[in-house]
Amino acid sequence: MCLAIPGKIVSDEVQNGIRVGRVQFGGITRETCLDFVPEASVGDYVIVHVGFAISRVDAEEAERSYEVLESMGLLQVELQSDLEDS
Amino acid sequence: MKYLDEYRDEKIARGIVAELTHRVTRPWVLMEICGGQTHTLMRYGIDEMLPPSIELVHGPGCPVCVTSLETIDKAIAIASRPEATLISYGDMLRVPGSRTDLFHVKAKGGDVRVVYSPTEALKFARANPDRKVVFFAVGFETTAPANAMAVWQAKREGLRNFSMLASHVLVPPAIRALLSSARNRVQGFIGPGHVCTVMGYREYDDLIHEFRVPIVVGGFEPLDLLEAILMLVTQLEEGRATVENQYVRSVTYEGNLRAQKILAEVFEVCDRKWRGIGGIPESGLSLREEYAEFDADRIFGTEGITADEPAECISAEVLQGLKKPTDCSAFGTRCTPENPLGAPMVSSEGACAAYYRYRRHAIAVTESH
Numbered sequence: 030m031c032l033a034i035p036g037k038i039v040s041d042e043v044q045n046g047i048r049v050g051r052v053q054f055g056g057i058t059r060e061t062c063l064d065f066v067p068e069a070s071v072g073d074y075v076i077v078h079v080g081f082a083i084s085r086v087d088a089e090e091a092e093r094s095y096e097v098l099e100s101m102g103l104l105q106v107e108l109q110s111d112l113e114d115s
Numbered sequence: 116m117k118y119l120d121e122y123r124d125e126k127i128a129r130g131i132v133a134e135l136t137h138r139v140t141r142p143w144v145l146m147e148i149c150g151g152q153t154h155t156l157m158r159y160g161i162d163e164m165l166p167p168s169i170e171l172v173h174g175p176g177c178p179v180c181v182t183s184l185e186t187i188d189k190a191i192a193i194a195s196r197p198e199a200t201l202i203s204y205g206d207m208l209r210v211p212g213s214r215t216d217l218f219h220v221k222a223k224g225g226d227v228r229v230v231y232s233p234t235e236a237l238k239f240a241r242a243n244p245d246r247k248v249v250f251f252a253v254g255f256e257t258t259a260p261a262n263a264m265a266v267w268q269a270k271r272e273g274l275r276n277f278s279m280l281a282s283h284v285l286v287p288p289a290i291r292a293l294l295s296s297a298r299n300r301v302q303g304f305i306g307p308g309h310v311c312t313v314m315g316y317r318e319y320d321d322l323i324h325e326f327r328v329p330i331v332v333g334g335f336e337p338l339d340l341l342e343a344i345l346m347l348v349t350q351l352e353e354g355r356a357t358v359e360n361q362y363v364r365s366v367t368y369e370g371n372l373r374a375q376k377i378l379a380e381v382f383e384v385c386d387r388k389w390r391g392i393g394g395i396p397e398s399g400l401s402l403r404e405e406y407a408e409f410d411a412d413r414i415f416g417t418e419g420i421t422a423d424e425p426a427e428c429i430s431a432e433v434l435q436g437l438k439k440p441t442d443c444s445a446f447g448t449r450c451t452p453e454n455p456l457g458a459p460m461v462s463s464e465g466a467c468a469a470y471y472r473y474r475r476h477a478i479a480v481t482e483s484h
Protein backbone atom coordinates (compact mmCIF):
# COMPACT_ATOMS: atom_id res chain seq x y z
CA MET A 30 0.00 0.00 0.00
CA CYS A 31 2.92 2.32 0.44
CA LEU A 32 3.65 2.58 -3.25
CA ALA A 33 3.29 5.90 -4.95
CA ILE A 34 2.59 5.77 -8.67
CA PRO A 35 3.17 8.35 -11.38
CA GLY A 36 0.10 9.22 -13.42
CA LYS A 37 -1.06 11.89 -15.84
CA ILE A 38 -3.66 14.51 -14.91
CA VAL A 39 -6.46 14.38 -17.51
CA SER A 40 -8.97 16.73 -15.88
CA ASP A 41 -9.35 18.94 -12.83
CA GLU A 42 -12.10 20.76 -10.96
CA VAL A 43 -12.86 22.15 -7.54
CA GLN A 44 -15.24 20.06 -5.36
CA ASN A 45 -16.31 21.36 -1.93
CA GLY A 46 -13.39 23.77 -1.98
CA ILE A 47 -10.86 21.02 -2.69
CA ARG A 48 -9.06 20.55 -5.99
CA VAL A 49 -9.58 17.09 -7.48
CA GLY A 50 -8.98 15.58 -10.89
CA ARG A 51 -8.91 12.39 -12.90
CA VAL A 52 -5.44 10.88 -13.14
CA GLN A 53 -4.54 8.20 -15.63
CA PHE A 54 -2.27 5.26 -14.80
CA GLY A 55 -1.87 3.37 -18.06
CA GLY A 56 -5.34 1.92 -18.71
CA ILE A 57 -6.76 2.83 -15.30
CA THR A 58 -8.16 6.24 -14.34
CA ARG A 59 -8.73 7.33 -10.76
CA GLU A 60 -10.13 10.35 -9.02
CA THR A 61 -7.21 12.03 -7.30
CA CYS A 62 -6.91 14.89 -4.84
CA LEU A 63 -4.71 17.61 -6.35
CA ASP A 64 -4.79 19.91 -3.35
CA PHE A 65 -1.17 19.28 -2.35
CA VAL A 66 0.19 20.07 -5.84
CA PRO A 67 -1.12 23.52 -6.85
CA GLU A 68 1.75 23.78 -9.37
CA ALA A 69 0.48 20.80 -11.43
CA SER A 70 -2.11 21.20 -14.18
CA VAL A 71 -3.83 19.05 -16.83
CA GLY A 72 -1.24 17.17 -18.90
CA ASP A 73 1.32 17.12 -16.08
CA TYR A 74 2.54 13.98 -14.35
CA VAL A 75 2.16 13.64 -10.63
CA ILE A 76 3.19 11.00 -8.11
CA VAL A 77 0.03 9.66 -6.50
CA HIS A 78 -0.26 7.86 -3.21
CA VAL A 79 -3.62 6.57 -1.84
CA GLY A 80 -5.52 8.94 -4.11
CA PHE A 81 -3.49 12.05 -3.33
CA ALA A 82 -0.90 13.64 -5.61
CA ILE A 83 2.20 14.39 -3.53
CA SER A 84 4.57 15.82 -6.15
CA ARG A 85 4.81 16.83 -9.77
CA VAL A 86 7.38 14.95 -11.85
CA ASP A 87 8.96 15.25 -15.21
CA ALA A 88 6.97 13.37 -17.91
CA GLU A 89 9.82 11.21 -19.15
CA GLU A 90 10.76 10.08 -15.65
CA ALA A 91 7.14 9.24 -14.95
CA GLU A 92 6.79 7.01 -18.02
CA ARG A 93 9.91 5.15 -17.04
CA SER A 94 8.84 4.23 -13.52
CA TYR A 95 5.36 3.40 -14.78
CA GLU A 96 6.84 0.78 -17.13
CA VAL A 97 8.81 -0.70 -14.27
CA LEU A 98 5.74 -0.94 -12.05
CA GLU A 99 3.68 -2.52 -14.78
CA SER A 100 6.35 -5.11 -15.48
CA MET A 101 6.32 -5.93 -11.77
CA GLY A 102 2.54 -6.49 -11.85
CA LEU A 103 2.10 -4.05 -8.98
CA LEU A 104 -0.24 -1.55 -10.58
CA GLN A 105 -3.43 -3.60 -10.24
CA VAL A 106 -2.65 -4.54 -6.67
CA GLU A 107 -1.95 -0.96 -5.67
CA LEU A 108 -5.19 0.37 -7.12
CA GLN A 109 -7.32 -2.34 -5.52
CA SER A 110 -10.66 -1.12 -4.14
CA ASP A 111 -14.08 -2.56 -3.29
CA LEU A 112 -15.82 0.77 -3.64
CA GLU A 113 -14.67 2.19 -6.93
CA ASP A 114 -14.40 0.49 -10.28
CA SER A 115 -13.18 1.93 -13.53
CA MET B 116 22.50 -9.70 -14.08
CA LYS B 117 19.67 -11.89 -15.33
CA TYR B 118 17.10 -9.98 -13.28
CA LEU B 119 17.92 -6.73 -14.99
CA ASP B 120 17.52 -7.96 -18.56
CA GLU B 121 14.04 -6.54 -18.85
CA TYR B 122 15.05 -3.13 -17.65
CA ARG B 123 16.19 -0.92 -20.47
CA ASP B 124 19.03 0.80 -18.70
CA GLU B 125 20.92 -2.37 -17.99
CA LYS B 126 24.09 -0.80 -19.32
CA ILE B 127 23.90 2.00 -16.81
CA ALA B 128 23.24 -0.55 -14.07
CA ARG B 129 26.37 -2.48 -15.03
CA GLY B 130 28.29 0.78 -15.05
CA ILE B 131 27.16 1.67 -11.53
CA VAL B 132 28.02 -1.79 -10.24
CA ALA B 133 31.48 -1.56 -11.84
CA GLU B 134 32.02 1.82 -10.23
CA LEU B 135 30.91 0.43 -6.87
CA THR B 136 33.27 -2.51 -7.14
CA HIS B 137 36.04 -0.08 -7.93
CA ARG B 138 35.31 2.20 -4.97
CA VAL B 139 34.63 -0.29 -2.21
CA THR B 140 37.64 -1.28 -0.10
CA ARG B 141 35.97 -2.93 2.91
CA PRO B 142 32.66 -4.34 4.13
CA TRP B 143 29.69 -2.01 4.65
CA VAL B 144 26.21 -2.71 5.98
CA LEU B 145 23.48 -0.57 4.42
CA MET B 146 19.78 -0.44 5.17
CA GLU B 147 16.91 0.61 2.97
CA ILE B 148 14.13 1.93 5.17
CA CYS B 149 11.19 1.59 2.88
CA GLY B 150 9.41 -1.67 2.03
CA GLY B 151 8.78 -0.48 -1.53
CA GLN B 152 12.55 -0.28 -1.94
CA THR B 153 12.99 -3.74 -0.42
CA HIS B 154 10.60 -5.06 -3.01
CA THR B 155 12.52 -3.50 -5.93
CA LEU B 156 15.85 -4.75 -4.57
CA MET B 157 14.58 -8.32 -4.37
CA ARG B 158 12.62 -8.20 -7.61
CA TYR B 159 15.60 -7.09 -9.64
CA GLY B 160 18.17 -9.07 -7.72
CA ILE B 161 20.13 -5.92 -6.92
CA ASP B 162 21.43 -7.39 -3.67
CA GLU B 163 22.94 -10.23 -5.70
CA MET B 164 24.65 -7.91 -8.19
CA LEU B 165 26.55 -5.95 -5.56
CA PRO B 166 30.14 -6.66 -4.58
CA PRO B 167 29.96 -9.22 -1.74
CA SER B 168 31.39 -6.77 0.78
CA ILE B 169 28.24 -4.63 0.57
CA GLU B 170 25.47 -6.11 2.66
CA LEU B 171 21.91 -4.82 2.41
CA VAL B 172 19.61 -5.25 5.37
CA HIS B 173 15.95 -4.40 5.28
CA GLY B 174 14.31 -1.80 7.42
CA PRO B 175 11.01 -1.33 9.21
CA GLY B 176 9.38 0.74 6.47
CA CYS B 177 6.33 -1.37 5.74
CA PRO B 178 3.30 0.13 7.51
CA VAL B 179 1.43 -3.14 7.31
CA CYS B 180 4.31 -4.90 9.08
CA VAL B 181 4.79 -2.45 11.94
CA THR B 182 1.16 -1.81 12.89
CA SER B 183 0.99 -3.19 16.42
CA LEU B 184 -0.85 -6.39 17.21
CA GLU B 185 -3.17 -4.56 19.57
CA THR B 186 -4.14 -2.10 16.84
CA ILE B 187 -5.08 -5.04 14.61
CA ASP B 188 -7.08 -6.50 17.50
CA LYS B 189 -8.86 -3.16 17.91
CA ALA B 190 -9.75 -3.11 14.22
CA ILE B 191 -11.05 -6.66 14.53
CA ALA B 192 -13.13 -5.73 17.59
CA ILE B 193 -14.65 -2.76 15.75
CA ALA B 194 -15.29 -4.73 12.54
CA SER B 195 -17.15 -7.36 14.57
CA ARG B 196 -19.72 -4.80 15.75
CA PRO B 197 -22.97 -5.00 13.76
CA GLU B 198 -23.36 -1.21 13.46
CA ALA B 199 -19.81 -0.67 12.16
CA THR B 200 -18.31 -0.67 8.67
CA LEU B 201 -14.53 -0.95 8.84
CA ILE B 202 -12.77 0.42 5.79
CA SER B 203 -9.11 -0.33 5.24
CA TYR B 204 -6.24 -0.50 2.79
CA GLY B 205 -6.26 -3.99 1.26
CA ASP B 206 -3.10 -5.42 2.78
CA MET B 207 -4.38 -5.04 6.33
CA LEU B 208 -7.07 -7.70 5.94
CA ARG B 209 -4.69 -10.64 6.10
CA VAL B 210 -2.45 -9.40 8.91
CA PRO B 211 -2.86 -11.85 11.78
CA GLY B 212 -4.26 -10.44 15.00
CA SER B 213 -4.08 -12.32 18.30
CA ARG B 214 -6.83 -14.75 17.39
CA THR B 215 -8.11 -14.01 13.90
CA ASP B 216 -7.71 -11.53 11.05
CA LEU B 217 -10.00 -9.03 9.33
CA PHE B 218 -10.43 -11.32 6.36
CA HIS B 219 -12.06 -13.96 8.57
CA VAL B 220 -14.22 -11.34 10.27
CA LYS B 221 -15.43 -10.32 6.81
CA ALA B 222 -16.06 -13.94 5.80
CA LYS B 223 -18.21 -14.36 8.91
CA GLY B 224 -20.39 -11.42 7.91
CA GLY B 225 -18.49 -8.47 9.35
CA ASP B 226 -18.76 -5.36 7.20
CA VAL B 227 -15.13 -4.92 6.15
CA ARG B 228 -14.27 -3.09 2.95
CA VAL B 229 -11.11 -2.34 1.05
CA VAL B 230 -10.34 1.03 -0.48
CA TYR B 231 -7.51 2.53 -2.40
CA SER B 232 -7.99 6.00 -0.90
CA PRO B 233 -9.43 7.46 2.33
CA THR B 234 -11.58 9.69 0.11
CA GLU B 235 -13.61 6.61 -0.82
CA ALA B 236 -14.25 5.88 2.86
CA LEU B 237 -15.52 9.42 3.25
CA LYS B 238 -17.86 9.01 0.28
CA PHE B 239 -19.17 5.76 1.71
CA ALA B 240 -19.91 7.47 5.04
CA ARG B 241 -21.84 10.26 3.29
CA ALA B 242 -23.91 7.76 1.32
CA ASN B 243 -24.64 5.49 4.31
CA PRO B 244 -25.63 7.70 7.26
CA ASP B 245 -27.02 4.71 9.17
CA ARG B 246 -23.61 2.99 9.31
CA LYS B 247 -20.81 3.89 11.72
CA VAL B 248 -17.95 4.11 9.25
CA VAL B 249 -14.44 3.62 10.60
CA PHE B 250 -11.38 4.19 8.48
CA PHE B 251 -8.40 2.09 9.56
CA ALA B 252 -5.65 4.65 8.98
CA VAL B 253 -2.18 3.19 8.99
CA GLY B 254 0.87 4.47 7.18
CA PHE B 255 4.02 6.53 7.29
CA GLU B 256 4.40 10.25 6.59
CA THR B 257 3.52 9.58 2.94
CA THR B 258 0.04 8.36 3.80
CA ALA B 259 -0.75 10.49 6.85
CA PRO B 260 -1.63 13.73 4.94
CA ALA B 261 -4.27 11.89 2.89
CA ASN B 262 -5.74 10.40 6.06
CA ALA B 263 -5.58 13.82 7.74
CA MET B 264 -7.47 15.39 4.85
CA ALA B 265 -10.29 12.85 5.24
CA VAL B 266 -10.80 13.77 8.91
CA TRP B 267 -10.46 17.47 8.18
CA GLN B 268 -13.18 17.22 5.53
CA ALA B 269 -15.43 15.16 7.81
CA LYS B 270 -15.18 17.81 10.51
CA ARG B 271 -15.86 20.61 8.08
CA GLU B 272 -18.94 18.85 6.73
CA GLY B 273 -20.16 17.83 10.18
CA LEU B 274 -20.12 14.17 9.13
CA ARG B 275 -21.15 12.39 12.33
CA ASN B 276 -20.84 8.75 11.27
CA PHE B 277 -17.19 8.84 10.21
CA SER B 278 -14.25 8.09 12.47
CA MET B 279 -10.66 6.91 12.28
CA LEU B 280 -8.61 4.21 13.95
CA ALA B 281 -5.28 5.97 13.52
CA SER B 282 -1.93 4.22 13.75
CA HIS B 283 0.52 6.40 11.87
CA VAL B 284 4.25 5.94 12.27
CA LEU B 285 7.22 8.23 11.61
CA VAL B 286 10.53 7.30 10.03
CA PRO B 287 13.18 9.49 11.75
CA PRO B 288 12.38 8.27 15.31
CA ALA B 289 12.62 4.68 14.02
CA ILE B 290 16.08 5.35 12.55
CA ARG B 291 17.08 6.92 15.87
CA ALA B 292 15.87 3.83 17.74
CA LEU B 293 17.80 1.51 15.39
CA LEU B 294 21.00 3.54 15.71
CA SER B 295 20.69 3.75 19.49
CA SER B 296 20.47 -0.01 19.85
CA ALA B 297 23.62 -1.76 21.09
CA ARG B 298 23.05 -4.41 18.43
CA ASN B 299 22.97 -1.99 15.53
CA ARG B 300 25.10 -2.98 12.51
CA VAL B 301 23.82 -0.44 9.99
CA GLN B 302 26.42 2.06 8.71
CA GLY B 303 24.40 3.91 6.09
CA PHE B 304 20.75 4.41 5.18
CA ILE B 305 18.83 4.68 1.93
CA GLY B 306 16.19 7.20 2.94
CA PRO B 307 12.53 6.69 1.99
CA GLY B 308 11.86 8.72 -1.17
CA HIS B 309 8.13 9.14 -0.81
CA VAL B 310 8.18 9.89 2.89
CA CYS B 311 10.71 12.62 2.03
CA THR B 312 8.56 13.83 -0.88
CA VAL B 313 6.08 14.85 1.81
CA MET B 314 8.37 15.76 4.71
CA GLY B 315 11.52 16.90 2.93
CA TYR B 316 14.82 15.80 4.44
CA ARG B 317 15.72 18.50 6.92
CA GLU B 318 14.68 16.16 9.76
CA TYR B 319 17.53 13.89 8.77
CA ASP B 320 20.18 16.54 9.48
CA ASP B 321 19.76 15.94 13.22
CA LEU B 322 20.37 12.21 12.79
CA ILE B 323 23.58 12.90 10.87
CA HIS B 324 24.87 15.15 13.62
CA GLU B 325 23.85 12.80 16.38
CA PHE B 326 25.13 9.55 14.89
CA ARG B 327 27.51 10.53 12.06
CA VAL B 328 25.79 8.16 9.67
CA PRO B 329 25.32 8.91 5.95
CA ILE B 330 21.76 8.99 4.61
CA VAL B 331 20.92 9.13 0.91
CA VAL B 332 17.27 9.73 0.04
CA GLY B 333 16.51 7.22 -2.71
CA GLY B 334 13.83 6.48 -5.28
CA PHE B 335 12.20 3.20 -6.16
CA GLU B 336 13.51 2.07 -9.52
CA PRO B 337 16.42 -0.32 -9.82
CA LEU B 338 18.69 2.44 -11.05
CA ASP B 339 17.59 4.81 -8.27
CA LEU B 340 18.59 2.26 -5.70
CA LEU B 341 21.90 1.41 -7.34
CA GLU B 342 22.76 5.08 -7.52
CA ALA B 343 21.79 5.63 -3.88
CA ILE B 344 24.00 2.69 -2.86
CA LEU B 345 26.90 4.16 -4.84
CA MET B 346 26.42 7.55 -3.17
CA LEU B 347 26.36 5.92 0.27
CA VAL B 348 29.45 3.81 -0.35
CA THR B 349 31.28 6.86 -1.69
CA GLN B 350 30.51 8.79 1.50
CA LEU B 351 31.52 5.86 3.70
CA GLU B 352 34.79 5.26 1.86
CA GLU B 353 35.62 8.97 2.08
CA GLY B 354 34.71 9.08 5.76
CA ARG B 355 31.88 11.55 5.20
CA ALA B 356 28.41 11.54 6.73
CA THR B 357 25.87 13.88 5.15
CA VAL B 358 22.32 13.77 3.84
CA GLU B 359 22.23 13.55 0.08
CA ASN B 360 19.24 13.38 -2.23
CA GLN B 361 19.31 10.88 -5.08
CA TYR B 362 15.55 11.17 -5.75
CA VAL B 363 15.64 14.81 -6.89
CA ARG B 364 12.81 14.39 -9.35
CA SER B 365 10.35 14.14 -6.48
CA VAL B 366 12.07 15.24 -3.26
CA THR B 367 13.02 18.74 -2.11
CA TYR B 368 14.69 19.81 1.12
CA GLU B 369 11.48 21.43 2.38
CA GLY B 370 9.11 18.71 1.18
CA ASN B 371 5.45 19.32 0.38
CA LEU B 372 4.44 22.21 2.62
CA ARG B 373 0.72 21.94 1.92
CA ALA B 374 0.69 18.29 2.94
CA GLN B 375 2.71 19.13 6.07
CA LYS B 376 0.22 21.84 6.97
CA ILE B 377 -2.81 19.55 6.96
CA LEU B 378 -0.80 16.98 8.93
CA ALA B 379 -0.04 19.50 11.66
CA GLU B 380 -3.63 20.71 11.69
CA VAL B 381 -5.14 17.28 12.35
CA PHE B 382 -2.45 15.17 14.01
CA GLU B 383 0.07 15.52 16.82
CA VAL B 384 3.17 13.50 17.61
CA CYS B 385 2.68 10.67 20.11
CA ASP B 386 4.56 7.65 21.42
CA ARG B 387 3.83 4.57 19.33
CA LYS B 388 4.20 0.83 19.71
CA TRP B 389 5.67 -0.85 16.60
CA ARG B 390 4.89 -4.46 15.91
CA GLY B 391 7.92 -6.61 16.61
CA ILE B 392 10.00 -3.67 17.81
CA GLY B 393 8.10 -2.30 20.79
CA GLY B 394 7.48 1.25 21.92
CA ILE B 395 9.42 4.09 20.26
CA PRO B 396 9.07 7.56 21.83
CA GLU B 397 7.47 10.25 19.67
CA SER B 398 7.29 7.92 16.68
CA GLY B 399 3.61 8.18 15.80
CA LEU B 400 0.83 10.57 14.91
CA SER B 401 -2.55 10.61 16.61
CA LEU B 402 -5.61 12.84 16.32
CA ARG B 403 -5.43 16.19 18.07
CA GLU B 404 -7.90 16.90 20.87
CA GLU B 405 -9.89 19.15 18.48
CA TYR B 406 -10.59 16.03 16.40
CA ALA B 407 -11.32 13.68 19.33
CA GLU B 408 -14.91 13.17 18.13
CA PHE B 409 -13.43 11.31 15.13
CA ASP B 410 -11.32 8.94 17.23
CA ALA B 411 -12.71 5.42 16.73
CA ASP B 412 -10.72 4.21 19.72
CA ARG B 413 -12.81 6.47 21.98
CA ILE B 414 -16.11 5.95 20.16
CA PHE B 415 -15.92 2.17 20.39
CA GLY B 416 -14.15 2.03 23.76
CA THR B 417 -11.27 -0.07 22.46
CA GLU B 418 -8.50 1.90 24.21
CA GLY B 419 -7.96 -0.86 26.77
CA ILE B 420 -7.10 -3.63 24.27
CA THR B 421 -3.52 -4.90 24.57
CA ALA B 422 -1.78 -7.94 23.09
CA ASP B 423 1.52 -9.81 23.21
CA GLU B 424 3.43 -10.88 20.11
CA PRO B 425 3.63 -14.58 19.16
CA ALA B 426 6.98 -16.14 20.08
CA GLU B 427 8.00 -17.95 16.90
CA CYS B 428 7.97 -14.94 14.57
CA ILE B 429 11.35 -13.20 14.55
CA SER B 430 9.99 -10.16 12.75
CA ALA B 431 11.46 -7.89 15.45
CA GLU B 432 14.97 -8.86 14.34
CA VAL B 433 14.00 -8.82 10.66
CA LEU B 434 12.56 -5.31 10.92
CA GLN B 435 15.68 -4.05 12.67
CA GLY B 436 17.99 -5.55 10.08
CA LEU B 437 19.52 -7.99 12.57
CA LYS B 438 18.31 -11.13 10.79
CA LYS B 439 17.18 -12.13 7.32
CA PRO B 440 13.73 -13.64 6.77
CA THR B 441 15.44 -16.89 5.78
CA ASP B 442 16.89 -17.14 9.30
CA CYS B 443 13.36 -17.70 10.60
CA SER B 444 12.46 -21.34 11.32
CA ALA B 445 8.90 -20.76 10.10
CA PHE B 446 9.87 -19.11 6.80
CA GLY B 447 8.25 -20.81 3.82
CA THR B 448 6.90 -23.66 5.93
CA ARG B 449 4.58 -22.59 8.74
CA CYS B 450 4.68 -19.02 7.45
CA THR B 451 3.75 -18.26 3.83
CA PRO B 452 1.89 -15.38 2.16
CA GLU B 453 -1.22 -17.60 2.02
CA ASN B 454 -0.92 -18.37 5.71
CA PRO B 455 1.15 -15.66 7.34
CA LEU B 456 2.34 -16.06 10.90
CA GLY B 457 3.80 -12.59 11.07
CA ALA B 458 3.00 -9.31 9.36
CA PRO B 459 6.16 -9.04 7.18
CA MET B 460 4.86 -12.06 5.26
CA VAL B 461 1.61 -10.29 4.33
CA SER B 462 2.28 -7.19 2.28
CA SER B 463 4.31 -7.26 -0.92
CA GLU B 464 6.44 -4.61 0.80
CA GLY B 465 7.18 -6.87 3.74
CA ALA B 466 10.70 -8.30 3.76
CA CYS B 467 9.53 -11.89 4.39
CA ALA B 468 7.02 -11.74 1.53
CA ALA B 469 9.64 -10.26 -0.81
CA TYR B 470 12.07 -13.07 0.07
CA TYR B 471 9.35 -15.65 -0.31
CA ARG B 472 8.45 -14.35 -3.73
CA TYR B 473 11.91 -13.80 -5.17
CA ARG B 474 14.40 -15.81 -3.11
CA ARG B 475 12.63 -19.04 -2.23
CA HIS B 476 13.72 -20.78 -5.40
CA ALA B 477 17.35 -19.70 -5.06
CA ILE B 478 17.36 -20.87 -1.45
CA ALA B 479 15.88 -24.27 -2.31
CA VAL B 480 18.57 -24.72 -4.97
CA THR B 481 21.39 -23.85 -2.57
CA GLU B 482 20.01 -26.19 0.06
CA SER B 483 19.74 -29.15 -2.29
CA HIS B 484 23.46 -28.90 -3.13
Ligand code: SF4
Pocket residue numbers: 427428429430433440443444445446447450451455456457458459460467
Ligand atom coordinates in the same frame (compact mmCIF):
# COMPACT_ATOMS: atom_id res chain seq x y z
S1 SF4 C 1 8.93 -15.70 8.00
FE1 SF4 C 1 6.94 -15.34 9.02
S2 SF4 C 1 7.24 -16.00 11.13
FE2 SF4 C 1 9.28 -15.72 10.24
S3 SF4 C 1 9.84 -13.59 10.71
FE3 SF4 C 1 8.87 -13.55 8.70
S4 SF4 C 1 6.72 -13.13 9.16
FE4 SF4 C 1 7.64 -13.78 11.09
